[in-house]
Amino acid sequence: xxxxxxxxxxxxxxxxxxxxxxxxxxxxxxxxxxxxxxxxxxxxxxxxxxxxxxxxxxxxxxxxxxxxxxxxxxxxxxxxxxxxxxxxxxxxxxxxxxxxxxxxxxxxxxxxxxxxxxxxxxxxxxxxxxxxxxxxxxxxxxxxxxxxxxxxxxxxxxxxxxxxxx
Numbered sequence: 001x002x003x004x005x006x007x008x009x010x011x012x013x014x015x016x017x018x019x020x021x022x023x024x025x026x027x028x029x030x031x032x033x034x035x036x037x038x039x040x041x042x043x044x045x046x047x048x049x050x051x052x053x054x055x056x057x058x059x060x061x062x063x064x065x066x067x068x069x070x071x072x073x074x075x076x077x078x079x080x081x082x083x084x085x086x087x088x089x090x091x092x093x094x095x096x097x098x099x100x101x102x103x104x105x106x107x108x109x110x111x112x113x114x115x116x117x118x119x120x121x122x123x124x125x126x127x128x129x130x131x132x133x134x135x136x137x138x139x140x141x142x143x144x145x146x147x148x149x150x151x152x153x154x155x156x157x158x159x160x161x162x163x164x165x166x
Contacts, residue, residue, distance in 0.1 A: 024072070024081035025109055027152065030096060032086040034149045036071050039082060041122065042111065042154070044073035047081065065089050075111070082109075098151030101131060108145060110155035116142050119156060136160065 029035040040046065053067040067089040073082045101107060113119055120134065123146055131145035131153060142158045 022080055024083050025106075026083040026085055028085050028087060028092070029150055029152075030086065030092070031149060032069055032071060032084055035084055035152065036073065038123075038126075038128070038148045038152075039073050039084075041126065042119070042156075043076060043113075044082060045076055047072040047074045063090055096150035098147065101145060101153060108153035108155050110157060113156050113158055116144070116156055116158035120144065120146070 027035070036046070049069065049071045051067070051069055057066045057068070058064055066087065069086045069088070071084045073084065075081070099107070116134070120130065123129075128146055128148060131147050134142060134144040137143050140159070140161045142160050144156055146154050146156060148154055
């Protein structure tokens with residue numbers, strides 16, 4: 001298996017694709033209120049909500065008859081957003097799956113936090129728990145995965161490295 005460095009593109013070159021910045025991640029959910037409350041408990045701020053439907057929405061989604069509620073949440077420092085979407089039509093009849101962390105595809109989103117143990121305790125009080133254990137990674141970060149509503153996995157990372165005295 002080749003080293004990861006040998007398969008990644010050279011990122012020091014000019015960006016010729018027009019990429020400007022990271023904007024948001026969209027997550028399709030069934031219980032919009034419960035998922036929004038989970039992320040608000042993590043510290044997100046509600047930016048707004050809307051009902052979307054119509055021909056242009058159908059065209060963008062590649063679906064007919066789209067009618068969906070959207071809630072936009074923002075990270076407090078403004079570095080990114082989370083778009084939660086509840087499709088009323090056409091609806092997903094399969095429901096959410098609590099897949100394991102190694103399932104192929106977008107599996108989790110990660111946030112740097114302060115007071116990781118306090119956050120975990122608060123989420124446990126609301127019925128959520130870690131996927132595995134809370135663990136220190138290379139004396140740099142204290143990490144864990146939390147399983148939220150509908151099987152969503154959120155990684156929480158608290159920076160713990162201490163600078164060495166000179």
